[in-house]
Amino acid sequence: MKLSDMTLLKEQAFIDGAWVGADNGGRFNVTNPIDNSLVASVPGMGAGETRRAIDAAQRALAAWSARSAKHRAGLLRKWYELVIAHQDDLALLMTCEQGKPLAEARGEVMYGASFIEWFAEEAKRAYGELVPAPTEDRRLVVMKQPVGVVAAITPWNFPVAMITRKAAPALAAGCTMVLKPASETPLSALALAALAERAGIPPGVFNVVTAERSGGVGEELTGNPAVRKLTFTGSTRVGKQLMAQCAGTVKKLSLELGGNAPFIVFDDADIDAAVRGAVASKYRNAGQTCVCANRFLVQDGIYDEFARRLAQAANALKPGDGRENGVNLGPLIHARAAGNTHQLVEEAVADGASVLAGGDYVPGATSLYQATVLADVRPEMRVAQEEIFGPVAPLIRFSTEEEAIRLANDTPYGLAAYFYTRDLQRSWRVSERLEYGMVGLNEGLISNEMAPFGGIKESGLGREGSRHGLDEYMELKYVCVGGMA
Numbered sequence: 032m033k034l035s036d037m038t039l040l041k042e043q044a045f046i047d048g049a050w051v052g053a054d055n056g057g058r059f060n061v062t063n064p065i066d067n068s069l070v071a072s073v074p075g076m077g078a079g080e081t082r083r084a085i086d087a088a089q090r091a092l093a094a095w096s097a098r099s100a101k102h103r104a105g106l107l108r109k110w111y112e113l114v115i116a117h118q119d120d121l122a123l124l125m126t127c128e129q130g131k132p133l134a135e136a137r138g139e140v141m142y143g144a145s146f147i148e149w150f151a152e153e154a155k156r157a158y159g160e161l162v163p164a165p166t167e168d169r170r171l172v173v174m175k176q177p178v179g180v181v182a183a184i185t186p187w188n189f190p191v192a193m194i195t196r197k198a199a200p201a202l203a204a205g206c207t208m209v210l211k212p213a214s215e216t217p218l219s220a221l222a223l224a225a226l227a228e229r230a231g232i233p234p235g236v237f238n239v240v241t242a243e244r245s246g247g248v249g250e251e252l253t254g255n256p257a258v259r260k261l262t263f264t265g266s267t268r269v270g271k272q273l274m275a276q277c278a279g280t281v282k283k284l285s286l287e288l289g290g291n292a293p294f295i296v297f298d299d300a301d302i303d304a305a306v307r308g309a310v311a312s313k314y315r316n317a318g319q320t321c322v323c324a325n326r327f328l329v330q331d332g333i334y335d336e337f338a339r340r341l342a343q344a345a346n347a348l349k350p351g352d353g354r355e356n357g358v359n360l361g362p363l364i365h366a367r368a369a370g371n372t373h374q375l376v377e378e379a380v381a382d383g384a385s386v387l388a389g390g391d392y393v394p395g396a397t398s399l400y401q402a403t404v405l406a407d408v409r410p411e412m413r414v415a416q417e418e419i420f421g422p423v424a425p426l427i428r429f430s431t432e433e434e435a436i437r438l439a440n441d442t443p444y445g446l447a448a449y450f451y452t453r454d455l456q457r458s459w460r461v462s463e464r465l466e467y468g469m470v471g472l473n474e475g476l477i478s479n480e481m482a483p484f485g486g487i488k489e490s491g492l493g494r495e496g497s498r499h500g501l502d503e504y505m506e507l508k509y510v511c512v513g514g515m516a
């Protein structure tokens with residue numbers, strides 16, 4: 032892999048402003064999902080290194096939180112400008128360790144940078160309150176103060192944006208952070224740390240510990256009392272486990288977990304817009320996003336035409352190595368993920384579903400899976416019940432609006448939902464009745480730094496981005512000033 036700035040390829044972890052290895056010298060490999068080739072190796076750390084990173088974050092906290100919001104905003108702005116300046120290198124690192132096509136990777140770098148830009152601005156708007164007192168002899172003041180040391184654990188599917196969506200508000204609020212990125216994609220995290228260092232963010236404020244699942248890093252991050260908040264993005268299964276581990280020290284939590292997004296197409300929908308939105312939502316990142324359309328609920332009158340057009344669009348996608356021009360469907364994160372996807376497809380077909388597009392691996396590559404459309408899927412099939420995390424679009428037919436809403440809400444998840452209609456009253460009715468944190472009405476791409484991202488039910492706690500995102504890293508302190516008669 033040839034970067035313009037090879038110093039961004041970091042093979043050491045970043046603790047207290049130093050690039051360091053694991054205490055026992057252990058390392059693990061980072062491989063390219065398209066061919067399993069070796070990209071780099073990074074330290075395999077454990078509880079000891081994690082404890083040192085937490086201690087460093089604790090030591091840095093007082094000075095960092097004492098700086099003015101404007102000072103912190105200035106450093107975040109410099110970090111943002113450096114991320115933009117190194118967009119191509121960050122994108123190539125991402126494609127090599129995660130697999131997404133370069134154009135998508137560049138888009139994610141810009142999306143990730145937007146959170147740093149946004150919270151550099153929001154840092155200066157962490158307003159407190161002066162509350163009218165019930166008696167003349169008092170003054171009631173409400174301050175906003177940083178939570179303290181924050182632990183962050185992030186997934187492999189958005190190796191830049193899921194980190195900046197947490198680090199930017201945390202640092203803006205005056206918190207310090209210890210990050211454990213996914214073991215599949217540590218290079219993007221380490222490059223971000225290198226750019227934060229160049230921006231002048233002081234030692235100990237932003238630390239990156241690299242590790243594989245075992246080794247005690249998670250236990251230390253969730254059990255150490257110096258850590259006052261955990262922010263996690265990943266599967267609901269792991270989120271529940273981490274939530275339980277944090278209970279012992281009553282940590283503040285932000286959890287962005289799994290989803291099972293319904294994509295509802297009513298008879299009166301603009302079908303061209305619905306197909307465009309379906310492709311954008313379903314096949315982005317090869318279907319490996321928590322807000323991907325996971326099941327398509329299509330009304331009787333438009334079902335056949337929508338199915339035909341979606342299959343046509345799916346067949347037009349070009350799977351391959353994300354580094355190649357024209358490729359717009361990259362590999363899944365590993366062959367095991369492609370295997371899980373294929374198993375869901377085979378089960379559905381064996382149970383009566385029919386393949387309108389794709390339905391198999393791409394010949395010659397164990398992690399590449401064809402853009403797939405399945406018709407005649409029934410809601411009880413596993414492909415409609417589980418988060419696919421692959422490029423498969425199951426189509427489920429419905430007759431009435433009431434049935435569509437019932438089917439859409441019939442899941443433990445509540446992250447994102449989408450629906451297409453041109454009926455004004457239906458737009459309000461359905462938006463209000465969908466049990467989700469986010470709804471796309473006639474839109475398949477809803478994520479941006481200005482809107483509150485997050486879910487309800489078993490899709491998580493809290494919101495990221497928007498004017499709400501900073502409060503996740505702040506505590507309210509009420510000061511009652513007496514003797515003022």
Ligand SMILES: NC(=O)C1=CN([C@@H]2O[C@H](COP(=O)(O)OP(=O)(O)OC[C@H]3O[C@@H](n4cnc5c(N)ncnc54)[C@H](OP(=O)(O)O)[C@@H]3O)[C@@H](O)[C@H]2O)C=CC1
Pocket residue numbers: 184185186187188211212213214215242243244245248249250264265266267269270272287288289290320321418420446490491
């Ligand atoms: N709501 C949202 O915004 C998002 C939700 N997700 C969900 O995550 C899943 C796919 O991502 P995936 O990365 O596989 O999710 P995982 O939950 O398996 O992993 C996410 C992160 O958690 C770490 N982790 C896993 N187990 C533990 C543990 N016991 N203690 C500490 N850390 C742990 C992983 O480390 P390691 O790499 O070492 O295993 C990784 O860094 C899907 O369900 C998807 O929907 C993903 C992205 C965004």
Ligand SMILES: O=C(O)[C@H](O)CS(=O)(=O)O
Pocket residue numbers: 188189192193264319320321322478484
């Ligand atoms: O991890 C994810 O799936 C992201 O949160 C989805 S998005 O923010 O890129 O839409």
